[in-house]
Amino acid sequence: MAGKRLQDIPLSVLDLAPITEGSTAGQSFKNSLALAQRAEALGYNRYWLAEHHNMDSVASSATVLLIGHIAGGTKTIRVGSGGIMLPNHAPLIVAEQFGTLESLYPGRIDLGLGRAPGTDQATAAALRRNRMETVEDFPNDIMALQRYFSAENSTARVRAIPGEGLDIPIWILGSSTDSARLAAMFGLPYAFASHFAPTQFLMALDIYRKNFRPSAYLDAPYAMACVNVIVGDTTEEAEYLSTSFLQLARGIVTGQRRPLPPPVPSMDGLWTGQEQAAVYHMMQYAFIGDKEKVAQGLTGFQAHTQLDEIMVTSHMYDINKRIRSYELLKDAILAAE
Numbered sequence: 001m002a003g004k005r006l007q008d009i010p011l012s013v014l015d016l017a018p019i020t021e022g023s024t025a026g027q028s029f030k031n032s033l034a035l036a037q038r039a040e041a042l043g044y045n046r047y048w049l050a051e052h053h054n055m056d057s058v059a060s061s062a063t064v065l066l067i068g069h070i071a072g073g074t075k076t077i078r079v080g081s082g083g084i085m086l087p088n089h090a091p092l093i094v095a096e097q098f099g100t101l102e103s104l105y106p107g108r109i110d111l112g113l114g115r116a117p118g119t120d121q122a123t124a125a126a127l128r129r130n131r132m133e134t135v136e137d138f139p140n141d142i143m144a145l146q147r148y149f150s151a152e153n154s155t156a157r158v159r160a161i162p163g164e165g166l167d168i169p170i171w172i173l174g175s176s177t178d179s180a181r182l183a184a185m186f187g188l189p190y191a192f193a194s195h196f197a198p199t200q201f202l203m204a205l206d207i208y209r210k211n212f213r214p215s216a217y218l219d220a221p222y223a224m225a226c227v228n229v230i231v232g233d234t235t236e237e238a239e240y241l242s243t244s245f246l247q248l249a250r251g252i253v254t255g256q257r258r259p260l261p262p263p264v265p266s267m268d269g270l271w272t273g274q275e276q277a278a279v280y281h282m283m284q285y286a287f288i289g290d291k292e293k294v295a296q297g298l299t300g301f302q303a304h305t306q307l308d309e310i311m312v313t314s315h316m317y318d319i320n321k322r323i324r325s326y327e328l329l330k331d332a333i334l335a336a337e
Contacts, residue, residue: 004307006298007334010046010308010309011045012044012047012310012311013312014050014311014312015047015049015060015313016050016052016058016060017031017058017060018058018259018315020260020261020317021261025059028059031322032066032070033069033073035319035326037074038326039326042330045077045309046110046311047078048079048112049070049080050081051083051088053088057248057258063081064097064098067081067101071104071105072105076108078110080111081111084112086114086115086138087137091141091144092144092148098111098163099168102162102163109168113142113145114173115138139182142170142186149164151164151165171191172191173190174204177200177204177207180203181207184210184213184221186217187213187214187215187218189222189224191225192204192205194225195226195285195286202305205307208223223308224310224311225285227287227301227312227313228286229325231325232289232290232321232328233324235288238294241316242263242288243263244263246279249283250271253275254275292332295332295335298310298333299336
């Protein structure tokens with residue numbers, strides 16, 4: 001039986017609302033909305049926003065508010081979290097917030113959940129104050145969310161209003177095999193962060209599929225992975241534009257965080273050999289080039305992984321080039337054989 005081809009599966013967008021060098025968070029939010037509106041027009045399936053804190057290059061820390069901003073400025077595309085870092089939040093508050101979003105934008109809201117803090121230890125402590133939440137509490141927090149969303153919770157002492165009785169899809173996000181086992185156990189859709197944590201991706205995908213238990217939410221496993229994609233009118237242009245991402249990734253590797261920098265003609269002299277190796281390992285699932293090169297790379301990736309959906313993220317300095325990349329990507333997939 002033929003597998004799922006690249007042209008046959010949905011394509012979605014992950015946005016970290018990048019703050020570019022010399023710009024502001026306010027401009028980042030305008031850029032995100034412009035990209036979301038264009039992605040909707042192009043037929044992308046969903047638009048997710050990530051929760052990160054205390055990062056010079058990321059404006060999506062108040063993820064729920066930004067989801068509302070994007071959903072309010074679009075009409076049909078699904079909008080959600082990629083993801084809400086559940087250890088930072090009480091499940092009841094998350095249920096109320098996403099219940100509100102689903103009530104405002106019915107049938108369009110996704111709740112992706114992660115179990116990492118999305119920041120450093122000091123910032124995590126500041127977010128949680130006196131709460132002693134840890135990653136070990138994650139399964140219990142998922143069950144609490146499912147309970148708050150259920151109509152059966154109507155007689156409980158503690159209820160989520162709005163939220164109760166609403167159909168808000170919950171996704172498990174992860175970058176390790178632990179998250180795969182959890183998604184399989186709960187019978188929930190699974191999204192893997194292969195755009196920055198490629199090491200355990202294939203193993204996690206296999207574990208999720210082999211251990212999946214059908215649930216009231218999902219009959220069969222549904223797997224999505226996020227990859228880095230930068231498409232230019234030429235491969236040379238794409239490689240030039242990708243140097244913003246390379247500089248950003250180097251900052252992650254070295255702990256030298258900064259806003260997303262403009263591209264440079266060459267990375268020579270900007271990193272050590274060790275830093276370069278670490279960045280290229282992180283970029284194992286990055287597809288950079290013109291339409292033909294990216295289509296070929298993604299076609300091979302899909303043939304190997306047989307994903308149900310692919311999510312794309314693109315760290316690019318110029319919002320017009322970023323939007324153009326998503327346009328070219330759609331053209332590339334339509335033309336792929």
